[in-house]
Amino acid sequence: xxxxxxxxxEKQQEVKNFCNLNNVLFDEAAISHIVLDSSNILGVSxxxxxxxxxxxxSIFVKEEFRNMGFGDGLLKMQINYCYRNSISFxxxxxxxxxxxFKRAGFVEKGDYLVLDVQAFYANLKCQQ
Numbered sequence: 001x002x003x004x005x006x007x008x009x010e011k012q013q014e015v016k017n018f019c020n021l022n023n024v025l026f027d028e029a030a031i032s033h034i035v036l037d038s039s040n041i042l043g044v045s046x047x048x049x050x051x052x053x054x055x056x057x058s059i060f061v062k063e064e065f066r067n068m069g070f071g072d073g074l075l076k077m078q079i080n081y082c083y084r085n086s087i088s089f090x091x092x093x094x095x096x097x098x099x100x101f102k103r104a105g106f107v108e109k110g111d112y113l114v115l116d117v118q119a120f121y122a123n124l125k126c127q128q
Contacts, residue, residue: 002042004073006081007032015044024060033077035061035070045074047081047090054082056092059100075104082117090115 007015012028018041019026027046035043043061047054056078061070082090091112092101098113105120106113 001037002070003036004070004077005034005036006077007034014041018044019058019060022060022062025058027057030057031078031081033074033081035065035074043070043074045078047078049085049087052087054078054087054090056090056096056101059097071100072104075101079104079115079117079120083121088117090117 012032015032015034016026016028018024018034024044025046027048030046030048033045033047034041042065043059045059046057048057049055056075059071059074059078061068061074079090082088090106091109091114092106094108094111094113101113101115104115105123106115108114
């Protein structure tokens with residue numbers, strides 16, 4: 001069974017090992033979300049919050065599991081985390097995967113792509 005979940009701070013070592021094996025940036029102080037199949041990590045994302053603004057540090061899915069919606073799921077978990085914690089804006093440095101973030105509603109602002117979290121949820125439309 002595939003799960004997407006937040007990783008408690010005390011269980012970050014497994015995420016760090018995955019990031020090291022896949023040459024992905026890892027920040028011990030960041031909030032980590034993972035895609036998990038049984039005990040195998042398929043993807044990871046990290047979000048750092050400073051001064052009320054969140055910055056996406058990474059979203060990574062192993063090559064053989066891409067184009068299955070896991071990256072979108074990780075991004076939505078990050079957005080939901082910000083919404084639940086009253087964080088109004090999320091930013092990501094340009095060049096990480098600009099088209100991926102623009103499709104989700106991020107807009108260019110200087111060296112970053114930025115998402116207004118409240119506007120993101122206000123623009124959601126339920127599909128039948």
